[in-house]
Amino acid sequence: MTNTSFTPLDVYKILPQTNCRKCLLPSCLAFAAGIVAGSRKLTDCPDLDRGTIADFQARHQAPGPKETNQAEFVDTLQKKMAGLDLAAVAPLIGATVHKDTIIINSLGKDFILDHQGNMTSECHIIPWVQIPLLSYITNKRHADISGNWVSFREIKGGIDWQGLFTSRCEEPLRRLADNNPDLLTDLIGLFMGKAIDWYEADIALILYPFPKIPILICYQAPEDDLQSKLTIFFDACCNTNLHIKSIFTLCSGLVQMFSKIAEHHN
């Protein structure tokens, strides 16, 4: 497969340029052409050190299809933002407006977005927040929090994503809670959540990834021969306020973040 993110000259510049033929090609230039054509790998040159290879790959790696799709999707959502009446939308999604920006709270941190969908925050902007947040703001319909909790599979489209949701969200979070007994309680303080009483749960906490996307995490610790149990519920309004794919992206990103917090604590 031809690689168009760099030229033979780009490759040639990092080669030893000795034409030693250890790569079984007649010259370094022929080797560089082979790299661009995809018929050779940089590691096929035995005199090229790993550090140079890693540096070259980091500088020239073309975005993969997933990253390209994500960039395109962000672009589409940002264009939708441009057509929004921010002052009209803000109260519907639990946000406020200041000058030409909309301010929205996610887990206790403010995110500020302008009319072009550009986002600033005291946190690092990461795709698992950026895409769901833009989707949430630009969603056509907005519902208020109902107080009715539903499982992931009860959300529209949830059945199709249930397997992935269990393996990427509920299961890893259950294991994290097993190995870090204080983690869930700590999350309440860290992310402005609140604890509630919940049938059969040892701990139940509500977090607000977005103002009108509350999630309820219910954990039952292991007992005797019984394995622990963890379920994530969603307010029924999530059905209206966010697409299932964004809900999944948000939850899997959250669980990865919780995992890093647990590592840090340990």
Ligand code: SF4
């Ligand atoms: S082995 Fe490396 S230095 Fe030798 S000819 Fe091939 S590319 Fe050039």
